[in-house]
Amino acid sequence: MDIKKFTRSYRFNLYGITVLLFAVIIFPFLVPSNYIISTFILIGLYGIVCTGLVVLMGHAGQISLGHAAFYGIGAYSSAIVSGKFDFPPLAGVLTGILIACIVALLIGIPSFKLKEHYLALATLGFGVIVFTFLKEWTSLTGGLNGFFGIPPFEVAGFSFTTDRSFYFLVWAVLAFGLWFANNLIHSRTGRALKSIHGSESAAESIGINLMTSKLKALIISAVFASVAGSLYAHYISFINPQLFEVMTSIVFLIMVVIGGSSSLWGGLAGAIIYVWLVELLKDWVPLLGFSTGGEFEIVFFGVLLVVLLIFKPEGLMGSWKERKSLFSPQKKKVQDKKGAAL
Amino acid sequence: MNLLEIKNLSKDFGGVHAVQDVSFTIKQESITALIGPNGAGKTTVFNMITGVFPPSDGTIILDTKKISNKKPHQIAKEGITRTFQNLQLFADMTVIENIMAGMHLLTKTGVWKAGLRLTSAKREEQYIYDKSMEWLKKLNLEQEAYLPAGTLSYGKQRLVEIGRAVITQPKLILLDEPMAGLNHNESAKLADLLLDMKKEGNTFLLVEHDMEIVMRVADHIVVLDHGVKIAEGTPDEIQQNASVIAAYLGSEVTV
C-alpha cells in the first residue's frame, strides 16, 4: 500500500479547491447581477473567517466567542493605517495580522492553562473590550459615528475598485486559505491538533505540547479573521464598531456549526447557507405578515442551531462526509473482517 | 545498567496516601511488572513518572537525569511513553493517523512548512507514513489502517494504543493493564509481542492483573499494596512471598 490511499481525502480537497477556482472565474460571466456578486463577496469574507474557525473548533476543539474582535482588528488596522496615515493597504493588512497574533497570544496563554470552556469566556470578555475601545477611542476610530473614507484595496499598482475585481480578490484569498488549511490539517501539525481534540492526556503522552498547539490554532484562526476584516474594510470603505459586536462572533459560530466544523468545507458551506438564508428571510418574512425587520433572523437561527446540535451535531458537511464513506472501499473491509471472524 | 531509578516516591491526594516512599529501579532491556490489588497506587506511580502530576516527595531519574516535575510532553521527549488503563485513543482518527500521531516527536514540520506544503514537508509526511505502515504490519493491523480507531474491537484498540506509544522507540514504555478486556488468545499474543520487542532492545514497565501473563513475561516484579512497596524480586520469589499472598487474599482480586 502506498501513500496515495492515505492522501485521498487531501487530494479530494485539492480537486475541490481547483473546481471552486474554475467556478469562481466563470460565475460572474454567467450571473452578471451586481447584487449577487456582492452577496458572494460577503460569503467569501465570512468563508475566510469560518475556515480559520474550522481549524480552531473542528480540529483543536476550542471554542471562541470573540472572533468578531479579530475581524474588527483587521478592519480597523486597515482603516487607520491606510485611511488615516495613507500607508499602502498591504501595510494595513500586515498591521492587522501582527496585532491579531499578539492579541491571540495574550488571550490564549492564560486561557489554555485553564479548563476547556474558559477560552469561550475569555474570548467573550475580549470581544466586549475590543468593541468598547473601538466605540470610545473616537480620536482614532471615529467612535460610533464610524470610520469614513477607507481607500480601495491596492496591490502592485492595481486598484480593486469594482465589485467584480474585489470578488475575484476575496475568493482568491479564500481559495488560498482553504489550500493552506487543507495542507495544515493533513500534516503533522494538523494531526497534533486532532489528537488534542481526541484525548488531551494521550496527546501529551506522545510529546505534543498542548499549549503551543492550541496557540497555533488560535493564532491561525485569528489571522484568517483579521485578513478578512481588512478586506471587508477596503470593500465597503466605511466601518463602525457595531459591525464587530459580540453578536457577530456568534454569527460566525453559527455558520461553522451549520456547515460542520469537522470538514475543511464546513466554514464555506456555513457562510453560503447563512448569507442565503438571511437574504431569503428578508424576502419572505414580510410576506408572512411580520414586520420585525432583521430581528426575525435571530429566532430562526436560534432554532436552527439548537435543532442541528441536538440531531446533527457534525453539521451539514459532516453528514455529507459520512455518506461519502458509505461508498468508499472501507465498507467492504468491515465485512471482510466480520467474515474472517466467523 | 539501570535505565530508570525511582527513589522514595510519595503522593498524597488530600488525606489519601496513594503512594508512600516507593523505590525501585528498572534495568535496560527488561520487563518490569508493577502489581498490586485495586487501588494500590500503580496508576498513580505511572502518572508521576509521566508527569501527569508531580510527586509529593521523592525523585525519578532517567539515565542519570532527574525528570520529576517535568510536564508530560517533556517526559515524552525525554523518552518515556505510555498507554492508559482506560483506553485513550483518538477515536475519530483512523488507525494509521493514530500511529502517525505517535511520530510527533521524531518529526519537525511546523505550521509554515506544512501549510505551504514545501517539499521538505511532503518528504517528511512520506517518511511518517512509511514508518507507520511498517509498524501496522508488525502489529498485524494493516487491514484496519483506514478505519476510525474507535470502531475496532477492544483488543485491536489496545494494540493501536501500544503502537502509538512504541513507534518512536522510546527508552521506556509504560503499559497500564494492556491485557484488560482481551481474551485469552489475544493476551497470549500480546505477551509474545512484548517479549519480542524486549529482545529488540525495548524496556517496559507493565501494570497487569493477569498473573499468569505477568509471571511469564516479567524479569522483575514490584508489588504495591495500599501505596507501599511490600515486595520485589523475580517471578519465582514473588510467588512464594507470604506478604504478597496475604495482600492478594485480603482483597478480592482473582489471581
Next chain:
Amino acid sequence: MESLSQLMQLLFSGLTIGSIYALIAIGFVITYNITGVLNFAQGEFAMLGALLTISLSSAGLPLYLAVILAILIVMLVGGFFERAAIYPARKSSVATLIIITIGISFVFRGAAIFIWGTQPHSLTPFSGNSPIRIFEAVLLPQSLWAVGISLAALAGMYYFFNKTYTGKAVTACVMNRFAAQLMGIKPEKMSFLSISLSAGLGALAGIIIAPISGASYQMGLMLGMKAFIAAVIGGLTNAPAAVLGAFLIGIIEAFSEGYLSSGYKDAVSFAVLLLVLFFMPNGLFSKKSGKRV
C-alpha cells in the same frame, strides 16, 4: 459634601444592580454545578419574567399575582427548555452545550420580539416613586425593594439547600453524583429542578429591575453576561461567593459609570473577568486548592 453624597449614591446604585446580578448568578451556579452546563440563556429568564409581569399586570391582575404567575410561567419555560434542549444533548461536549444555550437564548429573544415587539416597556414601581434621603444620597423605594427581595430570596435559597429534603438532595447531587444515585436521587430530575429553579430566580431578578431600568427583549443579554462574570469571579462552584461577586461587579460598574464614563462600564466588568480568569481561575474568594487530574 458633594463628593461624599455622590459616593453614597453610586454605592447604592451598585448594590441595587448587584442584587439583581446576584439572583441570576445564583442560577448560573446552580445550573452549572448540577448539569455541568454554562447556561448562556440565563439572562433571558430575567427578560421573560419582566415582560410577562408587565403584560399580566396591564391585563388587570394585581401586581403581586402578576409577579407570582410570571415567575411560575418562567419556571415552566425553564423546565421545558431543560427537557427539550439540555437533556437530549447532555452527553455532548462542553462546547456543543454552550452553543446550544446560545441558540436557546436567541429563541427566547425572538419569541419576546413576537409577543412584545422591539420597543421598551415599563413597570410601575412596587411602592410609589417618592425618593428617600439616606446619608446625603437620594434613594428610590424600588432600590430598597430590589435589595430586600434579593436578600430574602437568597436567604430562602440558603434555607432550601441546607434545610429541606429536596434541597439537600440537590446539594448531594452536586457533591457526588454517584453517591446521590445510590441514595435514590435521580440526577435527571435534579437537572430539571435546578434549571427551573434558576429560571425562577432569573425571572424574579428581571421583575425587580423592570421598574428601575425598563424591560425589553434585549435586556437579558447584558444582565446574563454580568451575572456570569459575577459567578466566575466567585469561582463558579460557590453560591455565596457568587453573591459577593455580584455585588462587587454591581459596585465596580456603578463607580466606573460615575467616575469614568458609562461607555466603559461593560468593558471594565469584562476586564475584571479576564483578570480573575487569568490570575485567580478558582475565583477571587477561593483558598488555594489542589488540582485534580
